[in-house]
Amino acid sequence: MKNATPTTTRSKGRDILGTSALRPDGVAKTQGNFAFSSDFQAENMLWGATLRSPHPHARIVSIDPTEAWKIAGVEAIIFADDVPGKPTYGLISSDQPVFARDVVRYMGEPIAAVAADHPETCRRAIAAIKVVYEELPVLSDMDVAIDPATPPIHSDGNVFRHQRIVSGNPDVVGDVVVEGTYDIGMQDQAFLGLEAALAYPDPGGAGVELVVATQWLHEDRKQIADCLALAPDKVRLVLGGVGGAFGAREDISLQVHTCLLALRTGRPVKVQYSREESFFGHVHRHPGRIHLRHHADRSGKLVKIEGWMKLDGGAYASTSAAVLINGITHLQGPYACENALLDAWATRTNNPPCGAMRGFGVVQACFAHEGQMDRLAEALGMSPVEIRLVNAMKTGDKLFTGQIVDSVAPVARCIRETAAIPLPPEPVRQTGSLELPGGSGRTSDPAHIRRGVGWGVSIKNLMYSEGFDDSAEAKCTLADGVATLKFATAEVGQGFVVLAQQIARTVLGVDTVILDTIDTQIGSAGSTSASRQTWMSGGAVDGACRLVRERLFEHVAHIHNLDPLQLAIEGTEIVDTLGPLRVTVAEASAGLRVEQTFVHRHRPTEELDENGQGNCHVAFAFVAHRAVVDVDTDLGLVKVVQIATAQDVGQVLNPLALLGQIEGGIAQGLGLAVMEEIVVNDGIVRNPSFTDYLLPTALDAPDVVAIPIEEYEPLAPLGAKGVGEPPCISVTPAIVAAIRNATGRDIMRTPVRPQDICLPA
Amino acid sequence: MTVHVPTSLDEAVQLLVANPTARLLSGGTDTMVEVNFNRTKPEAVIALRRIPSLREYSIGPDGIVIGAGVPYASMETGPLAQALPALAAAARTVGSPQIRAAGTLGGNLGTCSPAGDGLPVLSALNASINLRSPRGTRTVPFAEFMTGVKRNSRATDEIIESVSVAPTTGFQDYAKVGVRNAMVISVASVCFVHDRNTSSVRVALGAVGPTIIRAREAEDWLAGRVDASKQLPPDGALATEFARLVASAARPIDDHRSTAAYRRHAIEVLARRLYLRSTT
Numbered sequence A: 001m002k003n004a005t006p007t008t009t010r011s012k013g014r015d016i017l018g019t020s021a022l023r024p025d026g027v028a029k030t031q032g033n034f035a036f037s038s039d040f041q042a043e044n045m046l047w048g049a050t051l052r053s054p055h056p057h058a059r060i061v062s063i064d065p066t067e068a069w070k071i072a073g074v075e076a077i078i079f080a081d082d083v084p085g086k087p088t089y090g091l092i093s094s095d096q097p098v099f100a101r102d103v104v105r106y107m108g109e110p111i112a113a114v115a116a117d118h119p120e121t122c123r124r125a126i127a128a129i130k131v132v133y134e135e136l137p138v139l140s141d142m143d144v145a146i147d148p149a150t151p152p153i154h155s156d157g158n159v160f161r162h163q164r165i166v167s168g169n170p171d172v173v174g175d176v177v178v179e180g181t182y183d184i185g186m187q188d189q190a191f192l193g194l195e196a197a198l199a200y201p202d203p204g205g206a207g208v209e210l211v212v213a214t215q216w217l218h219e220d221r222k223q224i225a226d227c228l229a230l231a232p233d234k235v236r237l238v239l240g241g242v243g244g245a246f247g248a249r250e251d252i253s254l255q256v257h258t259c260l261l262a263l264r265t266g267r268p269v270k271v272q273y274s275r276e277e278s279f280f281g282h283v284h285r286h287p288g289r290i291h292l293r294h295h296a297d298r299s300g301k302l303v304k305i306e307g308w309m310k311l312d313g314g315a316y317a318s319t320s321a322a323v324l325i326n327g328i329t330h331l332q333g334p335y336a337c338e339n340a341l342l343d344a345w346a347t348r349t350n351n352p353p354c355g356a357m358r359g360f361g362v363v364q365a366c367f368a369h370e371g372q373m374d375r376l377a378e379a380l381g382m383s384p385v386e387i388r389l390v391n392a393m394k395t396g397d398k399l400f401t402g403q404i405v406d407s408v409a410p411v412a413r414c415i416r417e418t419a420a421i422p423l424p425p426e427p428v429r430q431t432g433s434l435e436l437p438g439g440s441g442r443t444s445d446p447a448h449i450r451r452g453v454g455w456g457v458s459i460k461n462l463m464y465s466e467g468f469d470d471s472a473e474a475k476c477t478l479a480d481g482v483a484t485l486k487f488a489t490a491e492v493g494q495g496f497v498v499l500a501q502q503i504a505r506t507v508l509g510v511d512t513v514i515l516d517t518i519d520t521q522i523g524s525a526g527s528t529s530a531s532r533q534t535w536m537s538g539g540a541v542d543g544a545c546r547l548v549r550e551r552l553f554e555h556v557a558h559i560h561n562l563d564p565l566q567l568a569i570e571g572t573e574i575v576d577t578l579g580p581l582r583v584t585v586a587e588a589s590a591g592l593r594v595e596q597t598f599v600h601r602h603r604p605t606e607e608l609d610e611n612g613q614g615n616c617h618v619a620f621a622f623v624a625h626r627a628v629v630d631v632d633t634d635l636g637l638v639k640v641v642q643i644a645t646a647q648d649v650g651q652v653l654n655p656l657a658l659l660g661q662i663e664g665g666i667a668q669g670l671g672l673a674v675m676e677e678i679v680v681n682d683g684i685v686r687n688p689s690f691t692d693y694l695l696p697t698a699l700d701a702p703d704v705v706a707i708p709i710e711e712y713e714p715l716a717p718l719g720a721k722g723v724g725e726p727p728c729i730s731v732t733p734a735i736v737a738a739i740r741n742a743t744g745r746d747i748m749r750t751p752v753r754p755q756d757i758c759l760p761a
Numbered sequence B: 001m002t003v004h005v006p007t008s009l010d011e012a013v014q015l016l017v018a019n020p021t022a023r024l025l026s027g028g029t030d031t032m033v034e035v036n037f038n039r040t041k042p043e044a045v046i047a048l049r050r051i052p053s054l055r056e057y058s059i060g061p062d063g064i065v066i067g068a069g070v071p072y073a074s075m076e077t078g079p080l081a082q083a084l085p086a087l088a089a090a091a092r093t094v095g096s097p098q099i100r101a102a103g104t105l106g107g108n109l110g111t112c113s114p115a116g117d118g119l120p121v122l123s124a125l126n127a128s129i130n131l132r133s134p135r136g137t138r139t140v141p142f143a144e145f146m147t148g149v150k151r152n153s154r155a156t157d158e159i160i161e162s163v164s165v166a167p168t169t170g171f172q173d174y175a176k177v178g179v180r181n182a183m184v185i186s187v188a189s190v191c192f193v194h195d196r197n198t199s200s201v202r203v204a205l206g207a208v209g210p211t212i213i214r215a216r217e218a219e220d221w222l223a224g225r226v227d228a229s230k231q232l233p234p235d236g237a238l239a240t241e242f243a244r245l246v247a248s249a250a251r252p253i254d255d256h257r258s259t260a261a262y263r264r265h266a267i268e269v270l271a272r273r274l275y276l277r278s279t280t
């Protein structure tokens, strides 16, 4: 990141809040010593593998494992009938079979699992299981799914949820009306650390321990225990090193299979997906189609938003219902507007199941509403910045759900500060330069390159919504000047491990903070998603440390005959604010052991009513992105030159970690803008590999110039907003707008393909 | 699996006679992908990396000979890059630095994918492939070597020893379209060679047909209009018509990487640009 203004510097060299403290796992990760989930091994371990359907929709006529059993080294082969508990699982509604029994509804759906002495034995056994399928018609189109005349492909029906928003005066008409239909392709989370788990059975099958890469240990445990017909406390989960998640580990994938194989064989079992299997093993970002009609008055002020949104949830429910609510409630964008008439559907089809991915429904919504803002600006002869400033939401505004935005809402400031970032100079371009569109392919000649600038601004809810009882627990133990923290917060790469240490150092005045194992031996921390862990688990760690500090102050006050309220932490010392006492925390806590647990909850939210009204979200964060692109207009190739951004972050707790989220989110949003798409034809995935599912490389990554907008958020325990999702949302429409600006073409879908730029539509 | 590590080409040829199903291994950048995807399970491997002669090249007045084991990294810069700028350009588009350090022309020829980036260059340079077997050395023009998608006329007991290229003077370049700025499989590519020595312009197309395609009609058309013993005229209209003819030679398909229409269009754009680049 260039020209970034550091907001805080290290204070006295201690790694407290506000400093760019380094991650405790950083060195191991950069040196390759960090144990990811796939690195775990156990003595006497077996390997597991999964048999998956090659068809998107078929009846299972018969399954014959006879030949597989003949292979030496095969120890277990299990099917739907071998699931002792609930046969299905799911985050919101339990509609997804652990193993398909009669019918498969998507390509890659699990049918059986095998445990054997070697991965190669597993592979042969899987290949030897004979499944006879009778292929069924494939439901792949959202409109067909919504049509009530279409036969349901699941007993729960073909629509996961329909939601409507009717707000204010839906009949009002604006002076200017613009309309557009926007398409969003299916993006994959593409984390680098593939799915992996290792299960250890308890003697006699009384329970099981699972080391797994996940986002939410306790939710996994609940679903696993149900399927295994075990009490939840008989299923113990330990977080394996997680190499990225982005939502793809919110649903369970290999968890139940691995535990079942371990319990069946009485031996530790490890399951590990390949990259190809990973594409079938986890949910993706919902592809969708959104139609919007924006009404505005002559000054550009929004009068009404109408239209519809359709998201394709694929074969099973996952979090589609929640993604849909996020999507429809964010169609407004970060703009004031009280009149709305909107419908949204999440459909069930025979396409790959879709669920959580960074941005959770808002990415899709933002692509559409930002396209609309540009159309409005054009219709009114305003600039993209003007139209957005005229409408910028502020604290106290009422959303079209009736909810009042009481978060800090510096939308106008985000836009202004982004606009103030200097545009990159137009370079002297040379044929063959790697910096041109086409990069190393050396296709571009300077004369054919046009530069474009585009804007995107977004609003993103933080935490879970719609009445979900969301909590996070943490325990802090102080003994002899050393703090130990225990929590079940999944560290998926976001850096909660360093933040937790920073909090303890700041609150308690200690330098050494030990992190206990992340497992289910403490209450739930909730999911590492929805930009929520800094707020939720950060709040829990902060709360536990404060309770410990109270006990410590009471102890010191008692010895020195003082009122504990007089005491404060200054650096690593306890000081009497009214007298001379000064004692180090290390000394004061010598021989002492204080342990406190704290549960943090955010304020309650409520479900939307049938008109889409209700205080369904907890809080919001905002960001602006300005993209500068160079486009080879003849070949349709794009180079994103610069992304300028100002992001509403609340208090900055770790500038380096913030930067990591911003740059990473921008790369992910860039991927969705110009290359990342799972190509599905009639339910068949065409590109399940990194050869053909393209992620941005260093040559695709733009210069990022980022400014944190630091306004303390009173609603948040540390004054800090979640910063994980916002960076990846409005960057996609900003890049696509820049491509439109460079080419003059009305590009209505993302990712933008070369042919969308240079061939007739 | 047994791995043989011969240190001379003769030894390798003998090993291949003794192990007719053995897999020849050069940089392994294609083979290991196949192994990982379970598409191949070699019982025996003959690793060619320790054979010094395969990793050498020579540049002389009679031509250029590039050992089958010369990695792309050696073609990107230095004497080879100076002698064969189109090959250097193609080499720079291959994968990542790691792939270019390991991957070889021999492997590109062994695999014979229509998207192989070395192949359009060999085609446009009228390169010959030198094959060694117990029967001696056989030399095959590139056009007769590649016979289809991942198919070539190498006999099972033959080892690709080198490729030979006649000396050329004049502009040559290679350009490749992929949907990412680096590390990407070709969606369409063009190699353009203007050879003043033979007064000819030769154009080869990658990833738009089952084999590398030579745009012979366009080559002949151009030969009838320009004096190719000199620098080509910077004539935009001529370039446009030439590019149209080049594109008409393409036989592209629709697949998950791109569409036939885009591929043909991209060939036309690249052919026009390369022609005009040659005139400046």
Ligand SMILES: Cc1cc2nc3c(=O)[nH]c(=O)nc-3n(C[C@H](O)[C@H](O)[C@H](O)COP(=O)(O)OP(=O)(O)OC[C@H]3O[C@@H](n4cnc5c(N)ncnc54)[C@H](O)[C@@H]3O)c2cc1C
Binding pocket: B023, B024, B025, B026, B027, B028, B029, B030, B031, B032, B033, B048, B068, B069, B093, B094, B095, B096, B099, B102, B103, B104, B105, B106, B107, B108, B109, B110, B111, B115, B116, B117, B118, B158, B159, B160, B161, B183, B184, B185, B186
């Ligand atoms: C990440 C990645 C990116 C890639 N990007 C590109 C790219 O951009 N462009 C591109 O063209 N390719 C690319 N490839 C493919 C590959 O790198 C090239 O085809 C390369 O030229 C293969 O050379 P190698 O020496 O590694 O071949 P190997 O894998 O060793 O061999 C390939 C085949 O050729 C045979 N073979 C090897 N040497 C001989 C010989 N002397 N005689 C007879 N047969 C032989 C082998 O038996 C095998 O069948 C990429 C591969 C990867 C993994």
